[in-house]
Amino acid sequence: MQKTKSEIVGLVFELVAVCVFITVLYLITLFL
Amino acid sequence: MTNSKSSFSSSKIICYYTGCIVIGIALLMLIPLVTSFLLREWNPVLDFLISIAITTAVGLTLIIIGIKTRENKVYVQWKHGFVVAALSWIILMVLCSIPYRLSGHNNSLLDSCFDVMSGFTTTGLILTQDLDHISIGLNMWRHLLTFVGGQGMVVLALSFLVKEISGAYKLYVGEAKDIGLVPNVKGTARIIWKISLVYLVVGTLALWIDGMLIGLNPVSAFFHGLFMFESSWSTGGFAPNSQNIMYYHSFSYEIITLIFFILGSLNFGLHYAIWQGKKKEIIKNIETQSFMITAFLSSAFAVIALSKIYPNSISTFRRVVYNVLSAHTTTGFGNIYARQFALEWGDFGTLIMVIVMLIGGSACSTAGGFKGLRVGIVFKSILSDVKKLLSSERNVKVFKYHHIKDYVLEDGVVRSSALIIICYIITFTIGTALGTYYGYSFADSAFESASVTGNVGLSIGITSPSMPSVMKVYYIISMYLGRLEFLSVFAMVGYFLGGIKRLCVKIRQS
Numbered sequence: 001m002q003k004t005k006s007e008i009v010g011l012v013f014e015l016v017a018v019c020v021f022i023t024v025l026y027l028i029t030l031f032l
Numbered sequence: 033m034t035n036s037k038s039s040f041s042s043s044k045i046i047c048y049y050t051g052c053i054v055i056g057i058a059l060l061m062l063i064p065l066v067t068s069f070l071l072r073e074w075n076p077v078l079d080f081l082i083s084i085a086i087t088t089a090v091g092l093t094l095i096i097i098g099i100k101t102r103e104n105k106v107y108v109q110w111k112h113g114f115v116v117a118a119l120s121w122i123i124l125m126v127l128c129s130i131p132y133r134l135s136g137h138n139n140s141l142l143d144s145c146f147d148v149m150s151g152f153t154t155t156g157l158i159l160t161q162d163l164d165h166i167s168i169g170l171n172m173w174r175h176l177l178t179f180v181g182g183q184g185m186v187v188l189a190l191s192f193l194v195k196e197i198s199g200a201y202k203l204y205v206g207e208a209k210d211i212g213l214v215p216n217v218k219g220t221a222r223i224i225w226k227i228s229l230v231y232l233v234v235g236t237l238a239l240w241i242d243g244m245l246i247g248l249n250p251v252s253a254f255f256h257g258l259f260m261f262e263s264s265w266s267t268g269g270f271a272p273n274s275q276n277i278m279y280y281h282s283f284s285y286e287i288i289t290l291i292f293f294i295l296g297s298l299n300f301g302l303h304y305a306i307w308q309g310k311k312k313e314i315i316k317n318i319e320t321q322s323f324m325i326t327a328f329l330s331s332a333f334a335v336i337a338l339s340k341i342y343p344n345s346i347s348t349f350r351r352v353v354y355n356v357l358s359a360h361t362t363t364g365f366g367n368i369y370a371r372q373f374a375l376e377w378g379d380f381g382t383l384i385m386v387i388v389m390l391i392g393g394s395a396c397s398t399a400g401g402f403k404g405l406r407v408g409i410v411f412k413s414i415l416s417d418v419k420k421l422l423s424s425e426r427n428v429k430v431f432k433y434h435h436i437k438d439y440v441l442e443d444g445v446v447r448s449s450a451l452i453i454i455c456y457i458i459t460f461t462i463g464t465a466l467g468t469y470y471g472y473s474f475a476d477s478a479f480e481s482a483s484v485t486g487n488v489g490l491s492i493g494i495t496s497p498s499m500p501s502v503m504k505v506y507y508i509i510s511m512y513l514g515r516l517e518f519l520s521v522f523a524m525v526g527y528f529l530g531g532i533k534r535l536c537v538k539i540r541q542s
Contacts, residue, residue: 010307011230017314018294021324022287025331025357029349032335 042527045112046119048098053120053185054091057128058084063176064131068169076169079134087127114523117186118516124185125149125508128177135170137161139497142504149508151177152185153515154398156269156364156489157507159497163274168255171272175262181515182266182296182398183228187221227303228265235261235292239285246282260285264292267399269364269489277365283346286354289365297323297361297393299405301436318412318433319394322404323360330388331356337380355490360388362400364489373492374476382475385490389482390460400487400514402456406449409433413446455518459510460485470500484510 065080128151129144138144143159150157151174160166160174236257243253259272273279277286295303302320305313314320331353342348351368358365373382392401416431423429431441439445460481467477472494480494484507495507513521 006309007230007307010303010309010311011234013311014295014298014303014306014314015234015291018291021294021327022290025328025353026345026349028328028332029335029339029353030345032332032339 042109042112044098045101045108046098046115047094048101049108049112049116050120050123051091051094051096051098053116054087054094054123054127057124057180057185058087058091060176060180061087061131061173064169064173067172068167071168073167073169076131076135076167079131080169080173082134083127083130086130090123090127111523111527114520115527118520118524120185121149121152121512121516125152125512128152128173131170131173132160135166137163137166137170142501143497146504146508147174148177149511150489151268151270152181153487153511154178154182154266154268154362154400154489155484155487155511156263157484157491157495158270159495159504161497163272171255171259174270175259175268175272178266178268178270179228179232179262182268183224187224223304224300227300227307231265231292231295232261235265235288238288242282242284242288243280246280246285256280260289261292263365264289264363265296265398267293267296267361267363267393267397267487269358269366271365277367278369283350286350286367290354290357293361293363293365294357297363297397297399299394299396299436301396302394305436313436316434318408318435319404322408322411323394326388326391326404326407327357327360330360330384334381334384337384338377341376356384356388359385359483359488359490360391360393362389362392362486362488364483366490370491370493373479373490374473379475382479382492386478386482389479389486389488389490390456392486392488402453402486405435406453409441409446409449410453413441416441452517456485456514459513463506463510466503466506467494470503480507481510485514487511487514 061080061084065077065084068074068076068080125145125148129141129148132138132144132147133141137160138147139159139161146157146159149155156178236254239257239260240250240254243256244250248256256272259270260277262268263270269276271277271279277289280286299317299319302313302317334352334356335348338352339348342351354365354367357363368376373385377385390401391407392403393399395403395405412431412433416429419429419431432438433441460478463481463485464474464477467480468474472480476492476494479490479492482488483490483492494503
């Protein structure tokens, strides 16, 4: 159970991290 | 005498494991067969039945030749692992091209082999004609090949077919997947598949819902979602239509694919570490650091150079940043027409694309290129050499890099990284020279050559059924070398040359 929970948290973390990365790239596009 | 004996048993070991992998692919053909059957596409059903029969026959023959390997539990050596990986890819290229050829959408077997190798290596270039009218069964097969190719055929066979064997790690490394997530190789292979299958569910669901929101009917949205996810995650670049990602005319669809191809280009070791709770790894890892730096720099330079072409920031982001990241992660989804790279982006835009296509994604991921890890290692070694020159001679400092755990920056690691980068550059240079020899411009030839060497799949307009056969053959070799990272192919060539040499000596003696 703990393992599954950790895996789901990891999955969501990865998705959020990539979304943040894309947002930063969009902001770069906006300001350049 | 000893040499000939060892060569004989080596052949049996190679035949046995290659046969297992071939049988694995024959079983995989059941998926498009069932799809075609359910959708009542009778011609593809027949194509896949013929293909399964031929593939199974070849697989069983190879297993029967090497059956003693199983009975005697023979130890697998490094050379066996490398040769099995390299040989399997060639045999499978021919066998998997049978449904393509039978479909009538390719001019020749060479074109079919090109498309299969492009799928396996997650490149994404195509010679298939009238793509908008191919059957769903064949589309399923195309995207399945790219999905399996991304994870690795040997990894697939190790996960589900081959029982735990002594030396299994050597088969696994032969396919350029050299990270041990758990001590057991079969366990590592299963973790790779678990991560991919979890993302398959999440990604297909997201694209399915978005597909319906942009106006596709539910069944069509499902198949488009599944195919586009498989291409995104595998950094493949195939699409079920000739317009590629442009077909959808959707910013949201592009963003979802962007998320999944960035994730697909990350190391499986990194995914596993994060899923185990080591979230800081995403910042500390030399590969993600290298990727972030090169992605930010290349996107920024491309935006500065090309923003004048596009009317606003959203348009610039969609046309420039999306394509740069698609090239950097070696995906190959393109939301501008091939000739626009040459005619609108100009030489500077082409140069940025060539550089990021050659760098590629992460090692032990679905991505191609010479990988961020190697760029990071070589860059760090240059930095450490400069630091050594500037510091006192009495100081002995050990330089390290972090990739899941801390490693000492040894000369051997730097040398092998530099060697692989040189091999990529040589392959790319020959491809560029070949393009210019056949009359294409230098910039176009370099773009296309970088795309095949880095297993990217973006085209500037050279790849087409009418291009010279020599270039098709070279591009197949280039995709194959780039994907297996040279070592396995060199080992296979060495193995066969050794065999020929021994045979010549034997003939001369008799």
